[in-house]
Structure formats: structure tokens, C-alpha cells
Amino acid sequence: MGLPERRKTLGYSQEKLAELLGVDRTTVGRWEGGKITPQPCQRPGLARALDISLQELEALLSPPQAVERGTAEQKSTDRPSVGDPDEMIRREFLRILTVSGALSVLPLDEAEALADGVHRGNPDDFARMNGHLWQVYQLARTKGTVHPVVRDQLTTLKEALSGERRGNSLLLLNAAADLFQLAGEVAFDANRYADAAASYALAASVGKEADAYDLWACALVRHAYVDLSERKYREAADILHAAERVAARGDSTLSTRHWVASVQAEVLAGSGDLAGCERALARAEEVQHLAGDSANGGWLRFDGTRLAEERGARYVQLGRFDLAEEVLTKALDHSALAFGHSYRRRGAVLADLAVIGVKRRDSDQVVAFTREALDLAHASSSGYIARRLRSLCDEFGPLSRDHRVAGLRAEIASLSTP
Incomplete structure (x- = not known):
């Protein structure tokens, strides 16, 4: 039984179910057609309306394993748009990797520390592809055009992680932490804050599990931007304080800690602290003393070239x-x-x-x-x-x-x- 059948069993029309949930009828139609999946915040209400548990709802929303050839081919060309949620991909990652507990430095339920059980894939190829995707993202006028490729890469990486053979787990975790940061960037540019926060949380979790301190810290910085976009300066400051501690354990030749300082300047400016903002900017400007390869052009792009405009924005x-x-x-x-x-x-x-x-x-x-x-x-x-x-x-x-x-x-x- 699928979502449409369960709705009809209860005697609901699409219009009635949409009214109960406070959404548009077309949204229910897209759920039932598999075009999108309900957002995490919508799922408890949908489960209550359908008189089922959240676990049973997940089963209803899961696509069937076997489909006719023609239908499968049609779905492969029906790419989701940038507005479609990526919760399914995140959930599949969490099913593959063993969940060992909450990541204490993130104030977000989705931030789970990912434990052992990662299987062998082809990490070198993933790293190279991720680098290409970051370049495409930076050059793209419309950032959303990168979204389908990122989804494909996430799916491929998920399959590699679920392989039967072990090995290269740390390299694959690094690739996952990298790619989830890019997925979050695409979502953030599209004003999809919940999706961006969840992607950054996963990136931080995977980076922590891999002991990749700079990847982990950069994911935390990006997560802080979600709070900054809503002027939640105290929450952003807490995350950046965690990022600062993590970055201190990272590679001192990279610009991670300087990027943290630059974003801390934004928080301090938002709080009206001119002196603190100036001190943070001064720490950020120390990036100019690093070698030219202090940023990798992908998940770490801070090289000091933006400091003038950042300073102006803070003023x-x-x-x-x-x-x-x-x-x-x-x-x-x-x-x-x-x-x-x-x-x-x-x-x-x-x-x-x-x-x-x-x-x-x-x-x-x-x-x-x-x-x-x-x-x-x-x-x-x-x-x-x-x-x-x-x-x-x-x-x-x-x-x-x-x-x-x-x-x-x-x-x-x-x-x-x-």
C-alpha cells in the first residue's frame, strides 16, 4: 500500500488531506507522485492524519524496489528540481552508517555522530569529482543547476559506502563530509535553510568521525551561516566557538581558523561590538601570512581576497x-x-x-x-x-x-x- 491508497482508505480527498495539514493540494499530489517527499517537520502531522506511526509512514513513502523498465527510464530522466528536499538521501546515509550518538557541539537533532561500518568504495574518484563540482558551483551563474549532479554524486557515494568490502573508510568519509557541504551550499543559496542545516550537520558529523578537523570546522562555520541569516547571533556564536576549538586542532597551514574569525566578526558586528569585530577581522587578516595554497578552492575557499568587502559589510x-x-x-x-x-x-x-x-x-x-x-x-x-x-x-x-x-x-x- 502506498500513500494514495492509505489516503483513500481513510476517505480523504487530496484537498481534505491538504486542508488538515495546512498545505496546498498540489503538494499532496506531488508527494503521492513521488516528485517530492514531505519535509521532516510535516511528517508527524501526516502520520497522525493517516493514523499510522512514523515508521509506517516511512514505508509508505519509500519507492518500490521493482518497477517496469519504461517507468524506471522515465523516472531516471525526471530529475528533481533544486526545490525538492534531499531528506531521502540523508536518511539513506544514516541507515548505512551506524548511529552512535548526538554530536554535542551542534544544537540540532539531525547532527548525529556516525560510527564504524563504512565499507570500501573508490575514494580517489570521489575526491576528484567533488573538486570538479565545487569548481562548477563557483562558476555557475545559477547555483541550482548544480543540484542534480550533486544528488547523483551523493547517491553514488551512498552505494560505495554500502558495499560489502571494507577499506578506505576514512577517505570515503572525507568525501562525504566534503560533498554534504556542497549540497548544503546549493540549498542555502536557494533559501532552503532546513535542508542546508541538515546537510551541514551531516558534514560536521562525518568530518568528526573521520578526525578531519578542518572539514569538520568548515561544516560548523557553514552551519553558523544558517543562524546568521535569521540574525540568531547567540546561536551562531556558540557554533563558531565550537568551530574555533576544532580548527585549532587542524592543519595550521590552512586558512580554516582565519575563516572562523571572519565569520565571528559578522556575529560581533550584529551584536554591536565594534571593538570585538575589529579584533576578529585582525585575526582573519593573518591569513595573508600563509602560503598561497592555504585554501583548496572547494570546501575551504577563504584566502583573504574577500576581506575588504567583509570589512565594509561589518561597518x-x-x-x-x-x-x-x-x-x-x-x-x-x-x-x-x-x-x-x-x-x-x-x-x-x-x-x-x-x-x-x-x-x-x-x-x-x-x-x-x-x-x-x-x-x-x-x-x-x-x-x-x-x-x-x-x-x-x-x-x-x-x-x-x-x-x-x-x-x-x-x-x-x-x-x-x-
């Missing part, structure tokens, strides 16, 4: 617009060299300069910088740029009486993200 957070404008304008002038192919980075600087314009009630500055950032958002479908622009809208205030600003507000409200 905006702190309301020191006099200091911010000079730094950000200089960063924008050097954007061709500094930003490379990153629409996301240029869009962030433009949004910060627009904020300064808002604070000075300078409509011309607001319109110029917001217009360019909007163009980048349209060109890249970046959820990150869209998020920054929506935060900017909250600042417009009386400037919205300017028809140009009002038009920009309407256009930002209509931005679609993956």
Missing part, C-alpha cells in the same frame, strides 16, 4: 557608514579582479552600498545600486542576492514615495528563487 552592520562607504566603493572598483565570476559577491556589495544610500536618504544612490543588484539577481537566480534585496526593502521607509524606489520594491517582491 554597515555597525552603522559606521563613513567607514563602510570608502571600503565598499574601493572593493566595487576592483570587482573585475576581486570578484571574478561571482555575481553573489558583487550583489552583496551593491546591496550594502544601497543601504548606505537609504540611511542618507539619497534616492539616486539607492536606485543605482539596487538596480544593478536586481539585474544580477535576475541573471543568477541567486536566493542569496534576493534575500539581501528583500532585507534592503525593509530599510526603504519614506524613500518609497519616490516612484523609482517604489518600482524597485515591487520588482524585488516579485523575485522568484529556486
Whole structure:
């Protein structure tokens, strides 16, 4: 029996079940069609509505093992979009690897320490493929285009981990910790915070199990960004403190601990601590004393090239617009060299300069910088740029009486993200 049959047995229409759960009817249709699976937070309510246990619900949601050839071929070409949840892949990993307990440094139920039982695969190939995927992700204008390939790679890695032969377990764990960070990045850019947090939690768990301290610390830093996006500074500070301890046990030739300091500066700025922010930025700037290979270009990309724009953004957070404008304008002038192919980075600087314009009630500055950032958002479908622009809208205030600003507000409200 599947989900549609159970619903019909209880006498529910799709519309009635959707009404009970507070979702759209089309969502129920997509669940039943296997296009997406219910989010973790939706599953307890769905189980109650269907009068079954969570374990029985999992069985209903699991795809059948045998399908006709034509159906299987059709499903293989029906790739899930970036909006589809990756809970099934995460659950399959957790079934393969033995769960030994909660990861104490993460305030998240999904963060489980993964124990022994990893089987042999082909770790060298996984490492090389992961490196290629990070490069594609960085170069892609629309980050969501990487999502299907990442899913395929996760599935392949899952199969390698479930193989019968043992060996190379640490290398495979490293590959898994790497890949789950990339999966989290794709989800985060699409504003899928729950999926991003779960992917980062798994990345941290696997990195911890492999004693890969830099991988583990970087996953924690990325997890802190989820809290930062919601301005939960205390929660982010706790995770970054854990990341700092882990990074101290890592490779001193890598820039991990400097990246931690850079993100700690953002937390301190959000808390209004200018002196603490300056100290954290000073620690981050020590990355310039490291050798040129201190970042690997994949899960660790912090090499100090972003510090100018980061400093400017922190000054905006702190309301020191006099200091911010000079730094950000200089960063924008050097954007061709500094930003490379990153629409996301240029869009962030433009949004910060627009904020300064808002604070000075300078409509011309607001319109110029917001217009360019909007163009980048349209060109890249970046959820990150869209998020920054929506935060900017909250600042417009009386400037919205300017028809140009009002038009920009309407256009930002209509931005679609993956």
C-alpha cells in the first residue's frame, strides 16, 4: 500500500488531506507522485492524519524496489528540481552508517555522530569529482543547476559506502563530509535553510568521525551561516566557538581558523561590538601570512581576497557608514579582479552600498545600486542576492514615495528563487 491508497482508505480527498495539514493540494499530489517527499517537520502531522506511526509512514513513502523498465527510464530522466528536499538521501546515509550518538557541539537533532561500518568504495574518484563540482558551483551563474549532479554524486557515494568490502573508510568519509557541504551550499543559496542545516550537520558529523578537523570546522562555520541569516547571533556564536576549538586542532597551514574569525566578526558586528569585530577581522587578516595554497578552492575557499568587502559589510552592520562607504566603493572598483565570476559577491556589495544610500536618504544612490543588484539577481537566480534585496526593502521607509524606489520594491517582491 502506498500513500494514495492509505489516503483513500481513510476517505480523504487530496484537498481534505491538504486542508488538515495546512498545505496546498498540489503538494499532496506531488508527494503521492513521488516528485517530492514531505519535509521532516510535516511528517508527524501526516502520520497522525493517516493514523499510522512514523515508521509506517516511512514505508509508505519509500519507492518500490521493482518497477517496469519504461517507468524506471522515465523516472531516471525526471530529475528533481533544486526545490525538492534531499531528506531521502540523508536518511539513506544514516541507515548505512551506524548511529552512535548526538554530536554535542551542534544544537540540532539531525547532527548525529556516525560510527564504524563504512565499507570500501573508490575514494580517489570521489575526491576528484567533488573538486570538479565545487569548481562548477563557483562558476555557475545559477547555483541550482548544480543540484542534480550533486544528488547523483551523493547517491553514488551512498552505494560505495554500502558495499560489502571494507577499506578506505576514512577517505570515503572525507568525501562525504566534503560533498554534504556542497549540497548544503546549493540549498542555502536557494533559501532552503532546513535542508542546508541538515546537510551541514551531516558534514560536521562525518568530518568528526573521520578526525578531519578542518572539514569538520568548515561544516560548523557553514552551519553558523544558517543562524546568521535569521540574525540568531547567540546561536551562531556558540557554533563558531565550537568551530574555533576544532580548527585549532587542524592543519595550521590552512586558512580554516582565519575563516572562523571572519565569520565571528559578522556575529560581533550584529551584536554591536565594534571593538570585538575589529579584533576578529585582525585575526582573519593573518591569513595573508600563509602560503598561497592555504585554501583548496572547494570546501575551504577563504584566502583573504574577500576581506575588504567583509570589512565594509561589518561597518554597515555597525552603522559606521563613513567607514563602510570608502571600503565598499574601493572593493566595487576592483570587482573585475576581486570578484571574478561571482555575481553573489558583487550583489552583496551593491546591496550594502544601497543601504548606505537609504540611511542618507539619497534616492539616486539607492536606485543605482539596487538596480544593478536586481539585474544580477535576475541573471543568477541567486536566493542569496534576493534575500539581501528583500532585507534592503525593509530599510526603504519614506524613500518609497519616490516612484523609482517604489518600482524597485515591487520588482524585488516579485523575485522568484529556486
